Amino acid sequence: MNKKGFIFDLDGVIVDTAKYHFLAWQKLAKGLDIDFTEEENEQLKGVSRVRSLEKILAWGNKTISQELFNDLMGKKNEEYLNYIAEMDENEILPDVPRVLNTLKENKQPISLGSASKNARTILERVNLMSNFDAIVDGNDVTKAKPDPEVFLIAAKELNIKPEDCIVFEDSVAGVTAANTANMISIGIGSKDVLGHADYIFNDFTEISDDFIKSLIEN
Numbered sequence: 001m002n003k004k005g006f007i008f009d010l011d012g013v014i015v016d017t018a019k020y021h022f023l024a025w026q027k028l029a030k031g032l033d034i035d036f037t038e039e040e041n042e043q044l045k046g047v048s049r050v051r052s053l054e055k056i057l058a059w060g061n062k063t064i065s066q067e068l069f070n071d072l073m074g075k076k077n078e079e080y081l082n083y084i085a086e087m088d089e090n091e092i093l094p095d096v097p098r099v100l101n102t103l104k105e106n107k108q109p110i111s112l113g114s115a116s117k118n119a120r121t122i123l124e125r126v127n128l129m130s131n132f133d134a135i136v137d138g139n140d141v142t143k144a145k146p147d148p149e150v151f152l153i154a155a156k157e158l159n160i161k162p163e164d165c166i167v168f169e170d171s172v173a174g175v176t177a178a179n180t181a182n183m184i185s186i187g188i189g190s191k192d193v194l195g196h197a198d199y200i201f202n203d204f205t206e207i208s209d210d211f212i213k214s215l216i217e218n
Helices: 018-031 038-042 049-059 066-084 096-105 119-125 149-158 172-180 209-217
Strands: 005-008 110-113 134-136 165-169 184-188 199-201
Touching: 005 149, 018 038, 018 049, 018 066, 038 049, 049 066, 066 119, 096 110, 096 209, 110 149, 119 134, 134 149, 149 165, 149 172, 165 172, 172 184
Parallel strands: 005 110, 005 165, 110 134, 165 184, 184 199
Antiparallel strands: none
């Protein structure tokens, strides 16, 4: 049996936590009398917390002290953590468990490769922790995607060469990072956005067990 390394991003691939970031930012913006829309939230995907708050302030034409800035960043994170503390298995995106089970049955090593510093908490809440042989998250990396660092560390942890790894990603930066690492990139989302991925599916319901097996065998 061939051994490949399968690496999954978390937000937007395994679970959809983007809505919780949106609700937390929206509440913060409202407190500053700034209207914050879902369209604007799209522009914050994969962007650091500091940069996100800077963007929101710019959209609202607001200037605040550094002290308040730091305070708001802490509040935003607290709000977000309150949301994820309530997560359960219903939050797992459709057919993700089936794909993970297919990989397990075929004895393939699986890793998480996520920028989220809360990845372990989220996996525990949705009861998927035991599916992963390695977890690389925001606490383990110094460079954000599109830098391939997170995926290269994941490959090393799985003891699989980068060119034998397959990455599931929903962001432009993530697909770019996988391509730079010389891995097979599978985009989860829209063809218009993720056109540079090797394969693109709207979601995991479109990924057949046969397709997974073909990735293992090739």
